[in-house]
Amino acid sequence: MTHVDDNAHLALRPFIKAHYHFQFLSTGFELGIFALLGRSPGLTAQEIAQHTGLNHQPTRILLLGCTATGLLRKEGDGYHNTPLSEPLSGAPDQAPASYLPWERQGIYRAIGWFGEALKQDTNVGLLREMPGTAPTLYGRLAENPDLEDLFHTMMSSVSTLVAGDITQKLDLSAYRSLLDVGGGAAINATNLAGRWPDLSVTIGDLPSVAESARKKVAETGLESRVHTVELDAFQDEFPAGHDAVLFAHFLEIWSADRVRALLAKAARALPTGGGVFVVTPFQNDEETGPLRAAYLSAYFHTIASGEGMVYTCSEYEGWFREVGLEPTDRLMLGPDTVVVCGRKL
Template identity: 40%
Template sequence: MIEKSKPLKLDLETLILIAGGHTAFQLLWAGVELELYEHLSKQPQITQEVIAKKLNLELQPTRILLTGLTSLGIIIKENDLYSNAPLTEEILVASKPGSVAKILGWQRYIVYEGLTDFVKSLKENTNTGLAQFPGSGNTLYQRLENDPFKEHVFQEAMEALSKQANFYLLNFPELEKINHLVDAGGGNGTNGIMLCQKYANMTVSIFDSESVCNLATKNIANQGMSDRVKTWPGNFLNDPFPKNIDAVLYSHIMTIWSPQMNIALLKRTYDALADGGKVIIFNMMGNDDDTGPLSTALGSPYFQAIASGDGMLYSWSDYENWMIAANFKVERYDNMPLSHGILIGTK
């Protein structure tokens, strides 16, 4: 088993980093947007002057950017020459398969803007950060339908997150016997495409909003998977599930709602399945004692202040208790990196 992460030990250096976290992120993002990491990947060990020319910046702002990123360990300076740090080379170079650059785009254009209202959201216990996103609807996902750019940023980020994490779903024996799986909140179809490419007998229905299903239909067609991956436009909180299904996948989705809403959704899922049918919850999981890990602790404010005002990144025991309340028999699969885990409930 992967050892449970422990809370940070606070010292002055850590406190400085936390207090300047907004600046640290902007430095990190500037490197993505200006393609600094891309340039350093193609041509490492170059001078400040060369970098300034590549980024089309004056020397003073270039110096400020490079000093900040060097102090954060994101890039390395040796003999006045700059290169990517090893982890930067691995996950911040946008053109590489494992890049998280698009996930950082979600942080920049959605999380960063909405969290300016975090304290207010705590006091009022609602997603007051939604005011940063014009349009109608009480959730971010409804508002994004009115903003094609941010909806695109969001879907690209979720696709990148899926590719990062969903490797574990592709090597999971319990999925081999599933014939018709519903990917609830399946976005642009990334999960469904990957699953059908891996499991020869599986077909997938993407259950999501009409605008998202339109994106999924195009993506599915581009991948040549239209015969096995279909869309089912609607709201899976209220609308009927497709017929003749034997599994429902909730991947990075149940974090949006309150415990009461998730129990109700799981009961609806139970009713939609035949005996032996399965519900699969795949998510980042919080420690049962609410001590972390950092990835979930730092993710929860987004759900409180922006996404819905109801959810968070829940703990293992939260999900297990809800599944039991919905009458599922539960199995836990927790030996996964990136704070991820899988829970399977069987009817």
């Protein structure tokens, strides 16, 4: 009989039990325990139960889960946040807190269809778990406005994380008019317009998103230079009159064939010398990581579209060349986001 090595069993435990870890984390967050202990460190189980409304034994079970996984620390009878959970006690619309409601309501059940999505080669998770009829996440979000809000809160916080880097490293001084395809909740558009006073930005997105982007832009006072248009990037030609095109967290959603077609569309819309900027999660050219590329690739295939993944910079640069764009640079934004830059020949 083969003897199972205890160390191997323990080493695999974080994978085997990952779903419990997420439940301790997201339930603790949803019940406001990390925010509560941020304000009032050292509360007892009984005091925590009074705030959450849970009965005594459910409270013990949740606190045991959180302390055993290192999310909370117990000192005497009192509970405290740890460096892991402390960042979750702050603003709910900022990362990492902003990730949790979306992961719980948008992803958690749907990603359980990962294997089936690979076998059927389509986004089974979305089709099984999110109400509605649209074939992609973005269409289905328009059918579920509460989820659409959660998604854009999460996405805005992701773009905010790299906002400092993008405004410092991406030199747009040569351009006057940027088309931001799939521009979402206007974070990149308003940051870039704020950084480059001679630049106008047009956000092109699906109708419900373009409408909320318009409201967000109005709150920033940049509406004379940041415009929004309804655009279906697949059905419509790109509006003329821009000398640069930004695809931020957009191309990786789609299949290689559709990425090529979108890049060709950008090239057609641009004058000679025009710029193309692809902001995307980074996958190294050896195709071994980093982890974020692996998570997001599974998410695009299982949920978002059933056809995309995080591509390498080399792949983008090859597609640039195929459609008449010259690759000019790769700019890292933080540890795992990159801008692949090109110019129309």
